[in-house]
């Protein structure tokens with residue numbers, strides 16, 4: 001299953017088609033399989049929550065970079081609304097995971113980003129030093145992979161109210177998530193239509209790197225990645 005409907009046109013639709021294999025790798029990663037089956041260990045879920053809260057903080061900063069690059073007030077409104085959404089809403093998704101782990105959100109907080117989360121954050125922040133279009137391309141896989149996965153899983157019809165991660169899946173399948181994604185793709189389509197060949201190449205590179213980082217974020221949580229020196233036994 002690919003993340004683009006057959007009748008969709010435009011630059012981001014082509015991006016989605018060209019890199020559908022990476023979206024599939026995201027969906028099939030053992031961590032997300034475990035989110036579907038409800039079989040993850042509590043420590044894996046908590047590792048994800050702690051890292052993801054930090055990731056979202058960085059994501060909000062990137063919206064701030066977008067605000068600084070905004071050519072007009074319409075763009076500013078987009079970033080303003082987006083900051084407000086992540087700042088006040090996205091914790092709800094984490095809450096469902098904390099409930100599963102029997103931990104408070106406050107206790108799930110960490111102050112050090114694991115290597116893979118740090119690499120993703122660095123990539124997005126760096127994209128914000130290029131152009132508005134490159135920044136949006138780096139930010140796009142975040143809502144796109146989550147929304148597409150949640151809608152795909154819900155369409156399978158096996159998500160009951162009693163699923164341990166019901167709140168998390170329902171949050172990302174919500175129509176308000178859909179409008180965030182549609183808006184972001186529309187803005188990037190607009191910018192891409194005016195971009196030259198060199199910028200288009202950087203846009204695609206930034207997008208592809210972020211989809212890779214999304215898959216690696218699962219791997220980080222799945223393997224409880226931290227800064228223990230690689231190859232040591234402890």
Ligand SMILES: Cc1ncc(C[n+]2csc(CCO)c2C)c(N)n1
Nearest residue numbers: 052055059085086142143146180217
């Ligand atoms: C690693 C990681 N990637 C994507 C999301 C989902 N997400 C984060 S911000 C945002 C955009 C608007 O809310 C979305 C969909 C996440 N939580 N963590």
